[in-house]
């Protein structure tokens with residue numbers, strides 16, 4: 564049995580347990596001595612660790628290894644950190660199956676992929692406009708298999724199993740509320756834009772069935788999910804006979820959802836639903852990153868600088884005494 568999960572670690576705990584190596588390198592300290600810098604994780608989060616005397620076997624550690632460690636939890640700059648005494652690769656032959664079960668170690672969206680997919684499909688079925696309805700349903704159906712595990716990013720927001728479904732679902736939930744407030748909005752268009760906006764991340768990012776991204780595909784590197792998304796809509800529109808104006812509207816939503824040219828959008832949104840799509844996107848991404856930052860920070864402390872949040876350090880308030 565795994566004894567303790569990253570989210571339950573507290574300062575001064577002494578632990579002996581299994582984790583997955585998320586990244587590892589041997590570095591040189593200010594005194595010229597090598598040390599092991601390793602990020603360990605499980606399905607609840609990640610934590611950085613240091614081992615100050617590097618042994619020969621430490622050089623062999625690599626990403627995705629399951630390791631058994633003996634360590635003490637320290638605090639450094641308001642962040643928990645492991646001081647590792649021993650670390651060794653766990654081998655399936657000498658460890659029980661439940662330890663080697665990847666489900667323990669892979670970060671996953673907090674909801675069941677089938678349920679999230681069902682929610683999104685239902686939203687598409689409720690689209691009144693027959694063109695947007697058939698377009699979104701086709702896209703969902705066509706990408707179903709990969710959607711079940713795909714992350715929405717290689718790092719940061721929604722870099723987890725089922726992350727793209729979770730991101731899409733939460734944007735749809737917010738989108739429904741926004742359309743209740745701003746009744747001028749075409750809800751069908753908002754739904755269609757949300758469902759399509761990041762769909763090509765499935766081909767932009769290379770990921771395995773554990774939802775772990777290994778990098779970008781060739782097309783992802785050269786074109787990115789925005790341009791790939793526009794091409795995808797173009798193809799589907801021809802196949803499904805989507806009228807010209809509707810096709811361009813959807814393409815524009817995909818094209819403009821990052822808002823700024825330096826973030827990959829050559830045009831800013833030119834109608835209200837496209838504007839709303841951008842804010843739904845950014846809201847969900849930032850809430851995810853902030854929630855994560857707070858979770859990894861001791862009460863009363865500030866997080867590390869988070870580059871996706873303009874290098875801000877996020878504050879976790881002190882817990883109120885009951």
Ligand SMILES: [Fe+2]
Pocket residue numbers: 760761788820821
């Ligand atoms: Fe995007």
Ligand SMILES: [Fe+2]
Pocket residue numbers: 730760761844
């Ligand atoms: Fe997005």
